[in-house]
Amino acid sequence: MSRPSLPPPELRAYLEELVRRTSAVCGDRLASVLAVGSLALGDYRHGRSDVDVTVVVDPALPRADLIPLAETLAHPALPCPAAGLELVVYTADFAARPSGEAGYLLDLNTGPALPERAGYDPADASDFWYVIDRSIAHQAGLPLYGAPARDVIAAPDRPTVLAALRASVREHADGDGHLADNRVLNGCRATVHCRTGHWFPKRRAGEIVAASEPAFGPLIAEALRSFERPRAKAAVLPADDVREFLAWVAARVEEAAEAAGVRARAPRDG
Incomplete structure (x- = not known):
């Protein structure tokens, strides 16, 4: 890459x-x-x-x-x-x-x-x-x-990053102040990082998750199309579909966090 x-x-x-x-x-x-x-x-x-x-x-x-x-x-x-x-x-x-x-x-x-x-x-x-x-x-x-x-810049260790991703996904699941396409693509990036330990561009992460999780393919494709537009013209994505996808992402982050021995308490986030 x-x-x-x-x-x-x-x-x-x-x-x-x-x-x-x-x-x-x-x-x-x-x-x-x-x-x-x-x-x-x-x-x-x-x-x-x-x-x-x-x-x-x-x-x-x-x-x-x-x-x-x-x-x-x-x-x-x-x-x-x-x-x-x-x-x-x-x-x-x-x-x-x-x-x-x-x-x-x-x-x-x-x-x-x-x-x-x-x-x-x-x-x-x-x-x-x-x-x-x-x-x-x-x-x-x-x-x-x-x-x-x-x-x-030192790299935070994996448990620290996974705890941060847990809090990030929770923040995006709430939706306040975040465009729907960005919420979806951030979820894709978090998922790919959990799998690989590497940060991918949001669009590439979206393509990776869409290819491996066809059930979410249409939603991710909509998010990718919307991401090409200025913020003021971002698409309104189906709220239930976004919530379902982010719940799936949260489960993937949780699996990775548990495998890395991260405790249930995330870093202070507000």
């Missing part, structure tokens, strides 16, 4: 400016800037996907610098050409060790299709999102500045 060596052309100028502004604030305390998520996995869809970025800094970075960093990167001060920017800042010592915690210094959500948020206290967040993001970053993070992903 090929991985991108460069960001998509429509994002390159934006990401170059993001790195420039981050470096201007952090100076020699900046260790690495990585494109993660769909950008790293080669599944970015312009008009649909967020830009996911992980920043790693020296622990000596003054905490007072985080507010101007958020301000200079926020849309529209830095106009985001994607649906949104999800940027997380970690200290190098935290990022270098496996962890089931959120652990960030700054969690910035901004952009034309995202509610504006700059969080500075990881106790306010759901840990599982960050565990999954760091696991993807370790596998596939695309360096934009500084050290490669595997040199700065």
Whole structure:
């Protein structure tokens, strides 16, 4: 499975400016800037996907610098050409060790299709999102500045990732704030990760699960077609079918978690 060596052309100028502004604030305390998520996995869809970025800094970075960093990167001060920017800042010592915690210094959500948020206290967040993001970053993070992903981001161990997937599937089963096609394709990605220990792009994971589970093929095909559209034009998928599929995904995650010795209690998730 090929991985991108460069960001998509429509994002390159934006990401170059993001790195420039981050470096201007952090100076020699900046260790690495990585494109993660769909950008790293080669599944970015312009008009649909967020830009996911992980920043790693020296622990000596003054905490007072985080507010101007958020301000200079926020849309529209830095106009985001994607649906949104999800940027997380970690200290190098935290990022270098496996962890089931959120652990960030700054969690910035901004952009034309995202509610504006700059969080500075990881106790306010759901840990599982960050565990999954760091696991993807370790596998596939695309360096934009500084050290490669595997040199700065530790991979959470399998039990920790499976516990995070358990919480993630529960979150998507509730449905609040998530598009139906994304719920289905995230479920596919979770299933394939449980089987393989590897992160696949959502669309490829959807194809894999549809081929192996024909009963869910029509629903996954609808989700894949919808995923090609902008967020505002996403299809409404049959709610009962989505719930049934996610219950099946939850059972697959539970099987993998039990095999790995994960206790019933997931990481703190809210």
